[in-house]
Amino acid sequence: xxxxxxxxxxxxxxxxxxxxRVGDFLYLSGQVPMTxxxxxxxxxxxxxxxxxxxxxxxxxxxxxxxxxxxxxATVWLSDMQHFAGFNEVYKRHFHDGFPVRSTVGxxxxxxxxxxxxxxxxxxxxx
Numbered sequence: 001x002x003x004x005x006x007x008x009x010x011x012x013x014x015x016x017x018x019x020x021r022v023g024d025f026l027y028l029s030g031q032v033p034m035t036x037x038x039x040x041x042x043x044x045x046x047x048x049x050x051x052x053x054x055x056x057x058x059x060x061x062x063x064x065x066x067x068x069x070x071x072x073a074t075v076w077l078s079d080m081q082h083f084a085g086f087n088e089v090y091k092r093h094f095h096d097g098f099p100v101r102s103t104v105g106x107x108x109x110x111x112x113x114x115x116x117x118x119x120x121x122x123x124x125x126x
Contacts, residue, residue, distance in 0.1 A: 008063060012038050018059050024124035026063050030076070030116040031055040032109065040111050045082040049089040052117045057093070060121065067093050069121040073101040078114040080105030086115060 008019040010029070019028045033041035033051035036058070041051040060066055077086060083105065091098070099119070109116050 008059065019063050021063060021123070024122055026060075026065055026069070026121040026123055028056060028059055028119050028121070030074075030118040031059070032111055032113045032116050040113060042112065045077075045085040045114050046089050048113055048115050049086050049117075052115055053089065053093050056117060056119055060119075063121075063123075065121050065123055068096045069123055070094070070099045070119045071122045072120040073099050074118045075101060075103040076107050076109055076116045077103065077105045078107065078109055082114055090117075 004021055004023055006021045007017045008021075010016055010018040016029050019026060021027075031052045033043075033048035034055060035041060035051065036055075041048055057067065060069065075086070075090075077083065083103070086103075
């Protein structure tokens with residue numbers, strides 16, 4: 001494992017880093033559906049999931065990674081009735097197999113959104 005430790009600060013006015021790399025591991029903060037300018041996306045679950053996945057993809061790319069490096073995802077849904085629509089969009093972003101995942105439903109999320117997604121990636125053996 002390398003000695004790499006790097007923070008990727010968020011451009012949003014909240015007290016968190018959008019990602020931190022520790023050695024070969026990359027940890028991303030949970031992403032809610034937002035535009036690149038930080039505007040909340042409040043469409044249906046498919047639109048919201050696409051917006052959150054786009055932010056994840058942008059952050060992974062900034063850190064030198066892609067969806068193929070994601071090994072773990074944690075998903076929060078405001079209601080498990082969104083599960084099928086969420087999965088429809090989520091699965092389109094993984095072409096080399098799916099990461100392990102936990103999905104929790106029936107929770108109140110920040111900013112009134114219906115989905116939040118957090119991922120961890122492994123950057124070794126590239």
